Amino acid sequence: MSQSITKTKKTVSSKTKDKTKDKIEEPRLYKVLLHNDDYTTMEFVVEILVEIFNKSVENAMNIMLNVHHQGIGVCGVYAFEIAETKMEAVHKLARQNNHPLKCTMELE
Numbered sequence: 001m002s003q004s005i006t007k008t009k010k011t012v013s014s015k016t017k018d019k020t021k022d023k024i025e026e027p028r029l030y031k032v033l034l035h036n037d038d039y040t041t042m043e044f045v046v047e048i049l050v051e052i053f054n055k056s057v058e059n060a061m062n063i064m065l066n067v068h069h070q071g072i073g074v075c076g077v078y079a080f081e082i083a084e085t086k087m088e089a090v091h092k093l094a095r096q097n098n099h100p101l102k103c104t105m106e107l108e
Helices: 042-051 057-070 080-096
Strands: 029-035 072-079 102-107
Touching: 029 042, 029 057, 029 080, 042 057, 042 080, 057 072, 072 080, 080 102
Parallel strands: none
Antiparallel strands: 029 072, 029 102
16 A cells, blocks of 8 residues: 655745845944043053053053143043953053053043
8 A cells, every 4th residue: 555645845936125224333432541640650651552552652652642741642442342341451450550540431
């Protein structure tokens, strides 16, 4: 006894176009700022800029002089998580070296 089983295939033809438009939003950017104080040495600020923010020594010197003369300087502009991590790294290194260096971030 043999049974023959026939399978029916349903072919669905879809001619509809996907009309959804995915909008990719760029992440909000934050400026990481160093603030001047009377105790942190200029050399330490340059070291921070080179080590944490990957600045060249020349660029770090320019930012450090900005901090010194204007009271504040922009170290870089990053997405929130990166800016927060760099700010925390500055505070940690400053504490380890007994410097009261203040670092903040603000929306660009």
